[in-house]
Amino acid sequence: MQEQESSGGVKPLRLMEMSVFSDRMVFVRAVHEAKWMNEMEISIYDSWFDPVVSNLPGLIPDGFIYLRASPDTCHKRMMLRKREEEGGVTLNYLRDLHEKHESWLFPFESGNHGVLSVNQLPLKMDNPLHPEIRxxxxxxxxxxxxxxxxxxxxxxxxxxxxxxxxxxxxxKRQ
Structure with missing residues (x-):
């Protein structure tokens, strides 16, 4: 809906918590592996994914921002927030989502599911990026x-x- 509403005129800046790609590569995988989505449902989802992305090019992001923290840290923060909607989220579920994010974004780092330091990240770019993020x-x-x-x-x-x-x-400034 956001894509359709903002498709005219100047390309908008949109920050989204999740994209259709993180949905497919992380959350749908988790739901399917937990047997909450059967083979027919995953097949239907997959059959719609490519046509939707192809027909709505605005769904393809210019970039991703991965806010990386260990599952233990995320779980502790959830416990401190005490949000009702996060009450049933287990540490094991967070570990599973973390592993899926890591294997999606860092497939060549398999087996290392902790928080990597920036100097260990694969495929650095040599573009004129700001030195703080290069x-x-x-x-x-x-x-x-x-x-x-x-x-x-x-x-x-x-x-x-x-x-x-x-x-x-x-x-905050940094």
């Missing part, structure tokens, strides 16, 4: 990716440390 940006690649997002840049931000952005103005 070593945290890479192009997506791999045969497991939808063809429309191959070579799309991704920025990885280390969200492991607990930073209070309301109080720590320097961290």
């Amino acid at each position: 070593d945290r940006v890479f192009y997506l690649e791999g045969d497991h990716l939808h063809s429309s997002i191959k070579k799309v840049p991704a920025l990885v931000l280390d969200c492991e440390p607990n930073i209070d952005f309301n109080k720590d103005i320097d961290a």
Whole structure:
């Protein structure tokens, strides 16, 4: 709906929590593996995915931002927030989602499901990027990716440390 509403005129800047690609590569995989989606349902989903992406080119992002933190850190933050809608989310579920994000974005780093430091990220770009992010940006690649997002840049931000952005103005600025 956002794509259709904003398709006219100047290309809008849209930040989305999830894309159709993270939905397909992470959440639909998790639901299917948990047997909450049967083979017929996954087949229907897959049969619609390519035509939807092909007919709505605005769904293809100019880039991804991956806010990377360990499942343990995410679980602790959820417990502190005490949001009712997050109440049933288990640490094991977060570990499963983390593994799926990591294998989608970093397929060549299999077996390493922790938080990587920026100097370990694969496929660094040598573009005129701002020096503060240059070593945290890479192009997506791999045969497991939808063809429309191959070579799309991704920025990885280390969200492991607990930073209070309301109080720590320097961290917020950075």
